[in-house]
Amino acid sequence: MRSVNRARKLTIAMSVGVAATVGLSACGGAGGGGGGSASGGSDEVNVLMVNNPQMIDLQKLTADSFTAETGITVNYTVLPENDVRAKFSQEFSSQAGQYDVASLSNYEVPSYAANGWLTPLDDTVAASSDFDQSDILEPMTKALTGEDGKLYAEPFYGESSFLMYRTDVFEAAGLTMPENPTWDEVADLAAQVDGVEPGMKGICLRGQPGWGQIFAPLTTVVNTFGGTWFDEDWNAQVDSPEFTEAVDFYVELVQEHGEAGAPQAGFTECLNNLQQGKVAMWYDATSAAGSLEADDSPVKGKIGYAAAPVKETDSAGWLYTWAWGIQKAGKNQDAAAKFVEWASSKEYEELVADEIGWSSVPAGKRASTYDNPEYQAAAAPFFQQTEDAIVSAKPDDPGVQPRPAAGIQFVAVPEFADMATQVSQDVSAAIAGQQTVEEALSTGQGLAEKVSEKYQEQ
Amino acid sequence: MTATVEAPAPHEPRPAAPGFRTPRRDAAALARAGAWARRAPLLPALLFVIVVTQVPFVITIVVSFISWNSLYPNDVAFGGVSNYVAVFTDANMRGSVVTTIALTVTVVLVSLVLGLVVALLLDRKFLGRGIVRTIMIAPFLVVPVAAALIWKHALYNPEYGLFNGALTWFTGLFGLPAPQPDWITNNPLMAVEAALIWQWTPFMMLILLAGLQSRPLDVIEAARVDGASSWQLFRYMTLPHMRRYLELAALLGSIYIVQNFDAVFTITSGGLGTANLPYTIYQQFFQAHDYGAASAAGVVVVIGTIAIATFALRSVSTLLKEENR
Numbered sequence: 131m132r133s134v135n136r137a138r139k140l141t142i143a144m145s146v147g148v149a150a151t152v153g154l155s156a157c158g159g160a161g162g163g164g165g166g167s168a169s170g171g172s173d174e175v176n177v178l179m180v181n182n183p184q185m186i187d188l189q190k191l192t193a194d195s196f197t198a199e200t201g202i203t204v205n206y207t208v209l210p211e212n213d214v215r216a217k218f219s220q221e222f223s224s225q226a227g228q229y230d231v232a233s234l235s236n237y238e239v240p241s242y243a244a245n246g247w248l249t250p251l252d253d254t255v256a257a258s259s260d261f262d263q264s265d266i267l268e269p270m271t272k273a274l275t276g277e278d279g280k281l282y283a284e285p286f287y288g289e290s291s292f293l294m295y296r297t298d299v300f301e302a303a304g305l306t307m308p309e310n311p312t313w314d315e316v317a318d319l320a321a322q323v324d325g326v327e328p329g330m331k332g333i334c335l336r337g338q339p340g341w342g343q344i345f346a347p348l349t350t351v352v353n354t355f356g357g358t359w360f361d362e363d364w365n366a367q368v369d370s371p372e373f374t375e376a377v378d379f380y381v382e383l384v385q386e387h388g389e390a391g392a393p394q395a396g397f398t399e400c401l402n403n404l405q406q407g408k409v410a411m412w413y414d415a416t417s418a419a420g421s422l423e424a425d426d427s428p429v430k431g432k433i434g435y436a437a438a439p440v441k442e443t444d445s446a447g448w449l450y451t452w453a454w455g456i457q458k459a460g461k462n463q464d465a466a467a468k469f470v471e472w473a474s475s476k477e478y479e480e481l482v483a484d485e486i487g488w489s490s491v492p493a494g495k496r497a498s499t500y501d502n503p504e505y506q507a508a509a510a511p512f513f514q515q516t517e518d519a520i521v522s523a524k525p526d527d528p529g530v531q532p533r534p535a536a537g538i539q540f541v542a543v544p545e546f547a548d549m550a551t552q553v554s555q556d557v558s559a560a561i562a563g564q565q566t567v568e569e570a571l572s573t574g575q576g577l578a579e580k581v582s583e584k585y586q587e588q
Numbered sequence: 589m590t591a592t593v594e595a596p597a598p599h600e601p602r603p604a605a606p607g608f609r610t611p612r613r614d615a616a617a618l619a620r621a622g623a624w625a626r627r628a629p630l631l632p633a634l635l636f637v638i639v640v641t642q643v644p645f646v647i648t649i650v651v652s653f654i655s656w657n658s659l660y661p662n663d664v665a666f667g668g669v670s671n672y673v674a675v676f677t678d679a680n681m682r683g684s685v686v687t688t689i690a691l692t693v694t695v696v697l698v699s700l701v702l703g704l705v706v707a708l709l710l711d712r713k714f715l716g717r718g719i720v721r722t723i724m725i726a727p728f729l730v731v732p733v734a735a736a737l738i739w740k741h742a743l744y745n746p747e748y749g750l751f752n753g754a755l756t757w758f759t760g761l762f763g764l765p766a767p768q769p770d771w772i773t774n775n776p777l778m779a780v781e782a783a784l785i786w787q788w789t790p791f792m793m794l795i796l797l798a799g800l801q802s803r804p805l806d807v808i809e810a811a812r813v814d815g816a817s818s819w820q821l822f823r824y825m826t827l828p829h830m831r832r833y834l835e836l837a838a839l840l841g842s843i844y845i846v847q848n849f850d851a852v853f854t855i856t857s858g859g860l861g862t863a864n865l866p867y868t869i870y871q872q873f874f875q876a877h878d879y880g881a882a883s884a885a886g887v888v889v890v891i892g893t894i895a896i897a898t899f900a901l902r903s904v905s906t907l908l909k910e911e912n913r
Contacts (some may be wrong), residue, residue, distance in 0.1 A: 216874050223661040241659075339859035341875075390746035391623075393773050393859055399745070408747040488612045544659040550877035552680065559857040 143512040230460035238275040243276030250280040253494035254467040273525040284474040287492035288451035290519035320387040331388030334409040338396035341550035353529040354446040366578035419512035435515040448539035449523040657776035670885035684868040703792025728790035736854035739783040777858035799833030
């Protein structure tokens, strides 16, 4: 029986070992830091960035172009979006100086700038005549400017939102899409195209929980319905009549004429639905157009693009950009400025066009990109609407009332992500019919009031 | 082995001179020294184990008493039990405790039963048994997040998923319109559970199959000669033998499934009441950037797990009891 006994001991030891790893993984958060090599000298720059395709292209093209020309070595740390957010929030808040440059979004830049974590770029990158700051689209510059009027980041690529619809389906049904539709018109059209082809729904709208999922399009609807998360004095407005009306409208539209499986549908699901002919319209990011018009897309050439639907405002599209910010505590300030100047330049866009193709160019930031005939040819169906959408975005004044902080589809304060994600879970449940919109928003009001308290104290 | 010093027996003569040591005392001291000589080289390893397994936990405990939100690096201060108060008063956190328990119990029990059935079938000899066994294990080898993605997109999706596609094909055979249920929205928790059961049944099966194959066949043969029916063989011979394996499978399965994150994150993004504890902690850490509260939640989870596991191991399980026999 000895060997049996030993085997038993082994299994016990195994399970204890496993139990120990439970303890370990529960502590995953505590450590932090580490990773990435950092050392002095002005001939290198440490960059922390998100692992989107445009960044991966950048990483590939750096050595033969930037490093060859300037002699500056670029050390990249590339992480998925959630991880990169956690990492740069730690890095910048502690001003660790481990990274010189990070890919921030216009959600972080205003608060990071206010905290003094970023180096202003007015005298370096923006002053360079080669860089040509005036070529950067106005809303982008505005979204990346701090409250003190200084510029704190340069966009790498950007997007707004617009309405995409199937031109062939609309034609067959004898319907026309206005160039600047209102939400009421869109709701009507959704009802009319619902079911014109077997299994086709009217419209795809995100329902997946997450501040960057459902609340990206939904907050733009709230804005144009006259609602807001907070009024100028940081009073929470989540259960206000306007906010409620907007969410009611959105939830009802999705329930009646929206895609099946709406509470789990995010960007990817809606993209699939439109490509597979399961929906006739989709309101989402302008960057989706690239996938819809790709060579292997079944709906290539069959998609029309209209401005983001409105109600009480003139425009409603959102604004999002990944932008390069330089950490104030970074040791290689000069090299970092050179890197930012290169990565956001016209020359870099042309380099990508030469090496990879115009469809991969990090667009959405420069007027000159949209004036370029080659880019126009490559993005023929949507370049004009994309530029219009970005240019018409008003990051500092997206609704009908003054706002306490910047942002269109978000409120650019650090607490927003957590609060909006919690509210989004209840709104998603409302779409699934598990609770009413009023219940969801009254819980949301409580969460928003906690944020109010914090800012009203200051 | 004992290293305790034995008291001198009452009738033993006193030592003749002070400082004189009886041979028995000498032997005890020698045994003690010998024991330490054997233990000493192991101490660094023990220290290493303690450092590796316990230090991160201790750090988490320390952090859980600090009011620390990474977005406000200048406001880091000792917060007392405020993080714990926040954890216990947070409705989301309480809800996720219930969800975690429901999820774990369902997944472990169902996959245990299914695993036992499959193991019993695979315990028989038939042609191609090796291939079938490998096929059965496959789901467990799929990367968890990939499995969750397959379930969400390829199977559950009401528009282009396999389930509704199969329904359409099946009713199409009779020329009828197919019902197209929205699987995840209608039964969100069950959708997550089904994906997990699919992945964990092979794990249970593996352990139980090992148990079945270690049955003493001669005894079973004897029972069969004595006229025991198949059911009686299973009920009175196989099942008691399998008890330990069932307990081990349930224990390991519970430990892993309590921690499951991939399926919840991918299939429902924590919506529709499926947010379990790991997902809620993830949210607190990655979205609220509240290191203190996230650590406090982590500590509560570990304490809860240890309490339940100890209770289960001590009172229900035979695993540790037999060890001490």
